[in-house]
Amino acid sequence: MPCGECTACCTASYFIHVEPGETQTLARIPAELLFAAPGLAAGNVLLGYDKHGRCPLLVAGKCSIYEDRPLTCRSYDCRVFAAAGIAADRDLITQRARRWRFDYRTSADRDQQAAVQAAAEFLRERAACFPGGAAPDNPAQIAVLAVKVYEVFLEHAGEPGTSGRVASDADVARAVVRANEEFEAGRDRRGTLRA
Ligand code: SF4
Known part of the structure; x- marks a missing residue:
């Protein structure tokens, strides 16, 4: 996903799911930032966001664990909203997605x-x-x-x-x-x- 400098989904008040098998990722996230994911099996956790909707791992505008970021972050692709021609569930993401153009x-x-x-x-x-x-x-x-x-x-x-x-x-x-x-x-x- 060619995000470039965009951090819209890191600042959009999303809870980030981390699976139990993502050991490298889990090792990089302070335990106090994680909590059990409701409705999922033990070991599944969520990473929350601060009062401004920002992921606490976003530091100086960059993901501080980028090379070990969660699978949820790696697989999130806002182009899907542009492809489907619909708005996302966050205005910030919708605005970003509307900038994509397809060849x-x-x-x-x-x-x-x-x-x-x-x-x-x-x-x-x-x-x-x-x-x-x-x-x-x-x-x-x-x-x-x-x-x-x-x-x-x-x-x-x-x-x-x-x-x-x-x-x-x-x-x-x-x-x-x-x-x-x-x-x-x-x-x-x-x-x-x-x-
Ligand atoms: S873990 Fe990194 S990529 Fe994922 S939301 Fe937080 S700052 Fe963004």
Whole structure:
């Protein structure tokens, strides 16, 4: 993630989850800054923030444990909000994310991003179509899910080049759930192959 000088997510009042296996990271964080993560197994902890919303490990505008920073920080990518065309749950992150611009090498790239945005819009506006409240309501989860299932929206039923049948919202919601399951199954297979 090319953050450059940006520290928006380090100053946005986020609790940072650190897993028990992140031993190198845990060794760098003073114990008094950590507390048990509610609802998670023992050993999972959260790093809090100060009264200004800043991570206490941000010193003179830089992460003081950068080379050992938590996995949560390494994997946070505000570009996902720009890709999905939605606001984050923090104004600061939204403003930063809106500065990203994408290159489209082909028209297919542009279509794919339009599909990601259509997926995010559907997830936000048609949450009631998902059985048992399966649609996320957190902006980060919506954006990530939109990236995972965008193919459902690439060939939207009823548009030229498809079967011509107009899908109901319930059909689309079912297709989204299926696409997410297939994505996760593929991720498990990829993980098994790597292991
Ligand atoms: S640990 Fe470092 S990268 Fe993570 S929020 Fe704190 S200052 Fe930012």
